[in-house]
Amino acid sequence: MSRDLLALRPVHRALRFRPFQFLAILPAALLVAVVVASCWLGVDHPGFNFGTVFTWVVWWGSLLLSFVFLGRAWCLVCPVGAVGEWIQRLSFWGRSSRTAGLLLPWPRPLRNLWLATALFLAFLWLDNGYGLSNSPRLTAGLIVVLTLASAWIGLLFERRAFCRYLCPLTAFIGVNSLFSILELRSRDAGVCRTDCPTKDCYRGNATTYGCPMGEFPGGAMDTNLLCILCTECVKGCGHDNIGLRLRPPGRDLWAMRRPRLDGAFAAVTVAGLATVAPLLTYAWLPATRRSLAAVLPAGTPPNDPPRLLAVALLFALGIGASAGLLYGSSLLSRRAAGVGTVPARTLFAHCAYAFAPLGLFKLLADLLDHALRTWGTLGDVTRALMLDFPRNRVVGGRVTVVQLAGPVPAYLMQTALLLAGLLFTLYALHRICLRLFADRDAALAAFLPMAGLGLLLTLLGLWMLGASLL
Amino acid sequence: MDEVADRKSRLGRSALLSAAAVLLLAGLALRAIESAGSRLSFSPAAGSDGVKEVSIRARSWGFTPGVIHVDPGDTVRFLVSSDDIKHGFAINELGFNLQLAPGREVRSPDIRVDLPPGKYTIHCSTFCGLGHSTMKASLVVGDASPATASRIPWLASLFTLAAAGAFTVLAARRRP
Amino acid sequence: MSPNALQGLRRHPAFVAAALGLAALTALAVLALSGKLQPGRRQAGAVYYVVAYHYGFAFYDQTFTEVTAMEAKAGEPVTLYIVAAHAFPKETVLAYSERSLHSSIGGLPAGDPKIREKLLEDFALGNIEHIVGIAGLPVYAPTNVTPALGGKPFREGGPRTLREAVEKSDPTVQAITFTPSREGAYDVLCVDSGMDGSGTCGWGHKWMVAKGGFVVRPP
Numbered sequence: 001m002s003r004d005l006l007a008l009r010p011v012h013r014a015l016r017f018r019p020f021q022f023l024a025i026l027p028a029a030l031l032v033a034v035v036v037a038s039c040w041l042g043v044d045h046p047g048f049n050f051g052t053v054f055t056w057v058v059w060w061g062s063l064l065l066s067f068v069f070l071g072r073a074w075c076l077v078c079p080v081g082a083v084g085e086w087i088q089r090l091s092f093w094g095r096s097s098r099t100a101g102l103l104l105p106w107p108r109p110l111r112n113l114w115l116a117t118a119l120f121l122a123f124l125w126l127d128n129g130y131g132l133s134n135s136p137r138l139t140a141g142l143i144v145v146l147t148l149a150s151a152w153i154g155l156l157f158e159r160r161a162f163c164r165y166l167c168p169l170t171a172f173i174g175v176n177s178l179f180s181i182l183e184l185r186s187r188d189a190g191v192c193r194t195d196c197p198t199k200d201c202y203r204g205n206a207t208t209y210g211c212p213m214g215e216f217p218g219g220a221m222d223t224n225l226l227c228i229l230c231t232e233c234v235k236g237c238g239h240d241n242i243g244l245r246l247r248p249p250g251r252d253l254w255a256m257r258r259p260r261l262d263g264a265f266a267a268v269t270v271a272g273l274a275t276v277a278p279l280l281t282y283a284w285l286p287a288t289r290r291s292l293a294a295v296l297p298a299g300t301p302p303n304d305p306p307r308l309l310a311v312a313l314l315f316a317l318g319i320g321a322s323a324g325l326l327y328g329s330s331l332l333s334r335r336a337a338g339v340g341t342v343p344a345r346t347l348f349a350h351c352a353y354a355f356a357p358l359g360l361f362k363l364l365a366d367l368l369d370h371a372l373r374t375w376g377t378l379g380d381v382t383r384a385l386m387l388d389f390p391r392n393r394v395v396g397g398r399v400t401v402v403q404l405a406g407p408v409p410a411y412l413m414q415t416a417l418l419l420a421g422l423l424f425t426l427y428a429l430h431r432i433c434l435r436l437f438a439d440r441d442a443a444l445a446a447f448l449p450m451a452g453l454g455l456l457l458t459l460l461g462l463w464m465l466g467a468s469l470l
Numbered sequence: 471m472d473e474v475a476d477r478k479s480r481l482g483r484s485a486l487l488s489a490a491a492v493l494l495l496a497g498l499a500l501r502a503i504e505s506a507g508s509r510l511s512f513s514p515a516a517g518s519d520g521v522k523e524v525s526i527r528a529r530s531w532g533f534t535p536g537v538i539h540v541d542p543g544d545t546v547r548f549l550v551s552s553d554d555i556k557h558g559f560a561i562n563e564l565g566f567n568l569q570l571a572p573g574r575e576v577r578s579p580d581i582r583v584d585l586p587p588g589k590y591t592i593h594c595s596t597f598c599g600l601g602h603s604t605m606k607a608s609l610v611v612g613d614a615s616p617a618t619a620s621r622i623p624w625l626a627s628l629f630t631l632a633a634a635g636a637f638t639v640l641a642a643r644r645r646p
Numbered sequence: 647m648s649p650n651a652l653q654g655l656r657r658h659p660a661f662v663a664a665a666l667g668l669a670a671l672t673a674l675a676v677l678a679l680s681g682k683l684q685p686g687r688r689q690a691g692a693v694y695y696v697v698a699y700h701y702g703f704a705f706y707d708q709t710f711t712e713v714t715a716m717e718a719k720a721g722e723p724v725t726l727y728i729v730a731a732h733a734f735p736k737e738t739v740l741a742y743s744e745r746s747l748h749s750s751i752g753g754l755p756a757g758d759p760k761i762r763e764k765l766l767e768d769f770a771l772g773n774i775e776h777i778v779g780i781a782g783l784p785v786y787a788p789t790n791v792t793p794a795l796g797g798k799p800f801r802e803g804g805p806r807t808l809r810e811a812v813e814k815s816d817p818t819v820q821a822i823t824f825t826p827s828r829e830g831a832y833d834v835l836c837v838d839s840g841m842d843g844s845g846t847c848g849w850g851h852k853w854m855v856a857k858g859g860f861v862v863r864p865p
Contacts, residue, residue, distance in 0.1 A: 040678075043786050046556060047569055047596055056597050087664055100660035128530060128599040131555035141679050148675055151668050155661065278601040282531050283502040286553075301554040301572040311530075325495075332491065336484030366603040373562065374595050393784030393824075403562040407591045408619055415626040419633055426634060430641045441477040444642050445484040452488035455634045456495050459627055463503055466623030468591055468606035549771070577773055577848050580752075 004187070004243040006234065011244070015231045021076060022093040029079035032143065034390045039140035042392030043384070049136040050385040050392050053377055056133040061367045063173075067360060068249065071180035072173055075228035080147050081163040084154025085212060095207050103158040110165055113262040117269055119168040124273065125315060128281075129308045160212040164226060171266035175356045177224040178252035179424070184227050184234075185217065187243040192218035201233035201242065208236030217242055223252040225263060250424050253353045254431035261345075264352035265323065271359035272322025273315075274366075275457045279464060280321070281314045288314060325453055326352055332449035333433075337442040350436060351450050354428035358454055361421025362461045365414040369465070372404045372413075407469060414465050422458040426451055513539040514546070521545045521580050528570055529553035531601030533592060537608045540583055548578040558595030561609060567595050587612030589619060692717070692724045695808055696834070698776040698789060699731035699742035700765050701751055701850035703834050703859060710809050715858055716834075718826055721865045725823045730789035732774045733811060733818035736800035739769075751853045764849045769799060773848030779837035780860050784824045786837065791818050826862045834859035 005011050014020055031054075039051030046052040066073050075081065086092055088101035123132075123142075132138045146167070153162035163170060186192050192199075201217045204210035209232050215221040217233045218241070234242045285307075292306035301307060330347040385392045405413070429450045437443035512535040514522040522544055527534050529552070540546055550559045552570035559576075560567035563585055568576045594605035694716045695706040705713050718724045731742045743765050750756045752764065768774070774795075778787045794817070795801050804818075805811035811819050836847055836854035847854065 045569065045786075047558070048786075087668070090660060098660060100658075100664040102658065102661055124600065131598065133597055133599065134556040144675050144679070148668070148672050152672075155664055155668060273600060278531070278604060279499060279502060282601050282604055283505065285530065301552075304554070307554055328491075332484070332487055336480060336487065338480065366600075369603040370597060373593055374558075374560075377595075387782060388784050391784070393786060408622060411622060411626070415629070419630055422630065422634065423637060426637050426641075430637075439477070441481055445477075445481045447641070448481075448484045448488040448638070449491065451634060451638060452492040455631070456492050456499075458630055458634075459496055460499050462623060462626050462630065463500065464601075464604045466626065467503060467604060468593075468608060469619050469622055575772060577768075577771065580849075 003246040005182075005246065006242065006244045015234045015244070018095070018235065019093040021082075021230050024077045025079055025082045028077040029082070032079050034385075036140050036143050037390040038385060038392035039136040039143075042136060042388075044136055046134045046136065047377060048381060048384060050381040052133065052136050052139050053381045055139055057367070057371065058378065061371065064176075064360065064364050064367060067173070067176040067180055069181060070229075071177040071182050071184075071224045072226075072228045073182075075163060075173065076230060078163075080143070080150050081160055081167065081228075083147050084150035084152075084162050085160060086154075087151050088154040089209070095204075095209060101154060101158070102156050104156055106157050106161045106165055112260070113165075113171045113174070113266050115165060116167060116171040117262070117266045119166065120172055120266075121269070121315065121319070123168045125308075125312050128315075129311045130302045159210070159214050160228075163228065164213050171263070172270060174225040175263060175267045175270055175353070176360050177227075178353060179250050179357050179360060180224055181246055181249050182244065183224055183247055183252070184229060184231075184242065184244050185221070186219075187241050189219075191239050191241045196239060196241075198238070200236040200238055204232075205236060205238075208232055210236070223256055225252070250357060250428055253356065253428040254350075254435060256350070256353065259349045259353060261349050264349045267352045267354075267356045267359075268323045268326055269319055271355040271457060272319045274359040274362035275460045275464075276322045276325075277315050277318025279460055280318045281311065282464065284314060285310055325456075326355070329449040329453045333446035336445035336449060337437055338445075341442060342436050342446075347436070347446065347450075350432050351429055354425050354432055354450070355454065355457070357424035357428070358421045358457055361417045361424075365417040365461070365465060368413060368417065369410060372410050375404050411466055411469060415462060418458050418461050418465075422454055425454045429454065510535040511537040511539065516544075521547050523547050523549065525549045526559070526607070527551055527553055528557045528559060528594065528605075530555060530557075530598055531594075531605040533559075533594075533605070533607035535607070537610060538592075539610045542583060542585065542587060542612050544583050545580050546583055547580050549575055550578070551575040555598060556596055557598050557605070559592065560595040561590060561592050563590050564609075569596060583609075583611055585611050692719075692722065694724070694726050695812065696726055696728045696778060697731055697742065697808065698728065698778050698836065698847075698854075699739070699745070700768060700774075700847060701746050701836075701854040702749070703778075703854075703856045704742065704745075705834075705856075705859065706808065715831075715856075716860045718860070718862055719865050720827055720829050720862050721825065723823055723825045725821055726785065726787075727812055727819050727821050728778050728787045728789065729808070729811060729816075729819045730774065730776055730791045732791040733794060733801060733804060733816065734808075735802070735804065735806060738806075739800060746850065749853070751850045761850075768848030768850075771848065776847045776854070777837040778834070780832050780834050782828075782832055783826055783860070785822055787820050787822055789818070789820070794818050829862050829864055831858035832860040832862070833857050 006015065035051040035054055038049060042051065043049050063074050088099060088103075090096050090098050090100050126132050130138065132142060149166065150162040153166060154160070196218060198205065199216070199218055200208065200210070202210050202215070211217065211233055212230055213226045213228055215226050217227075221227065234244075288310040289307045292309050296305045296309065298304055298306055327344065327348055330344040330351065333347050334342065334344045430447055433443040433447040433450070434440070437446060512524065514524050516522050522540060524538055524546060526538075526548060528550060548559065548568070550568055550570055552572050554572055556572070557570045558567060559570060564581055564583065566578060566581065568578055570576055588611055590609040590611065592607040592609055594602060598605065693708040695710065697704040697706070705716050707713050716726075731739050743762070746765060747757055747761055751761055754760050772792070774791060775789050778789065779785055791801070794804060805814055805816050834856040836851055
């Protein structure tokens, strides 16, 4: 059923071409440079600044869409991670024998996604607390801080340790990429096992580097979670045994042999942030802030400690509640399937990944809403940028707000998206339960509580999006 | 025989428990959404200059009051302030969009509401985080009977329920 | 540092060079992000002062003589000192505001006493800030007089004249330097905080435009 893109000669030639990734990164790097210039030097207003509008609407929206079709394709072109790599390799695309880096191994206790998930939550807290996406200056600061971090980590540690363990987006991107219709895997596992003693895809050789993410395409890598599509393994494999295949969406969600808890928690975080956390904040932020203002000194927002702490608490509660709900469903599933079969913890780890599409499609629905209602802004800021390129200090004039669809058609489109997300999640849950339980009835009994949770989260999303129609 | 009955009852129990859990939690969530207070309704009276003045506070993520009633042909002025970060306040059909900053009250021009009776969306036009898409209020012009639009979220919920149910039934039926 | 570590470093000259370079960049970034890095204030070329009041602008040349429009030569830098009228004492603010009675604002004829009423209403509501811009030129200056008022309706104890405010480097005065390149007449306006005339200074915001207030002549 899968279609191997690398079987096509032009694709094969392009992906084995060493400068391929650099050529892909270059336009992205130039764009990010313009964004940073515009954000730092330009009009200090989020609605008039090209940088903020481009980053938080265009880039963020394209990112979400790219997960569906291309997996971690953003990571392929991301200039932030590339900076660390260029410094480490002392080369833009060639396989150099020198290195500027110390190539220290990443500390063992941090070899997981926990740190990255924590940083992702910290970033979201900054955004909601201080209005990061609301401020050109803070946006520029964020990009600069991340780039410097990538540079330092690349200088000190081996491979792309920043991209794999530290980037605030890696857990988010990784979990969502499990859904994509594209995958990079070995073609024939037998060849890797028996015919290849050198494992160049992982170790590298005289002409290529080993996988920058530390993955082993010839063996352990069975999902898209960490593959940034850099094509280094494609260039390095002496047996031409790597394929870039199209496949039905979401297959990775149920194909993991030993799903790890850190990724499972990241998946729960994504789904929870899209549904439960906004609900709690929407309902309880003013009251929580009021209670905290009794003990903390108030300030002018955004430097208002009660509000900042309230946002942090409610986010933590939202994530905790989501994990709790999933664990509760795991317990129910275990009981329903019959005691002594699959432990709840295993159910949790497997099923959590299935909720990724639900979160992803809710985030898509959120962004669709914004794009449909404020379409004219992008045109305005691009025009303003062109008037004073790249510093963007000019205000183009009056702001236009063009509505592409009314509230009802927009809501219907959002419903369609949420429904699609739910159906993918349900299908993934179904396949996971079938794999975990030999008995079909036990699998179905285990499936029901999980499906119920998926339904609940989807309804939450529908009601929050539709609250204004009521 | 016993085994089959055992399995079927297990399935039935699971279905019941799941449905009960979903209903309970959904009910709680609905209560939380509705009691978020932003359904506060406000019908301004005309001031001495014939203009109806409406004071609104915006916060992450909602507006208070959440519903404003005016009559067709009224002249309205909005005084909007933000409680926390930068938000927007826009009514597309009336063609205006205010940018808000914390601590500052922004005053719209005096706008004539030349719209047919109905319910119009007031929305936040500045991307303000996770709940931005929820940040909406309503301008009700005239004696709008917003019956149709307000039923849609329920219809969507029913449809979702039906879809999930259909999937479950299909999945249960399929034999390898 | 232990001798082993030093030896280790000596074997990695590229690392040391890269680390030093990166450290410099990091220091620069920290300075820039914490606001310590300010662009040099080159005061060259033409100098003008702009006072934004409800609802218009007053322009002064470098001798503090009022002019109807600012003029600059293409290719030469211009520095504008921008301040809101509320930075000055009550009498000055009201004197500027009286100018608004000379024009038709908000659909009311020139001289209509309702204009004064609306003005005072805006003052009472705290709509005293402006965002001064020149359409098509890199001037975007939100004024910031509210802190100087200290909660009172008008400023007390501040500079009495524009000259005093500039000479004492009053915090309410902003300086913007730019170099216009294209010839023509540009409008000075109170920039929208939103669309179609909704702004920060209240009722008359949409009419706060000095048409052709900034003229760029050939070099």
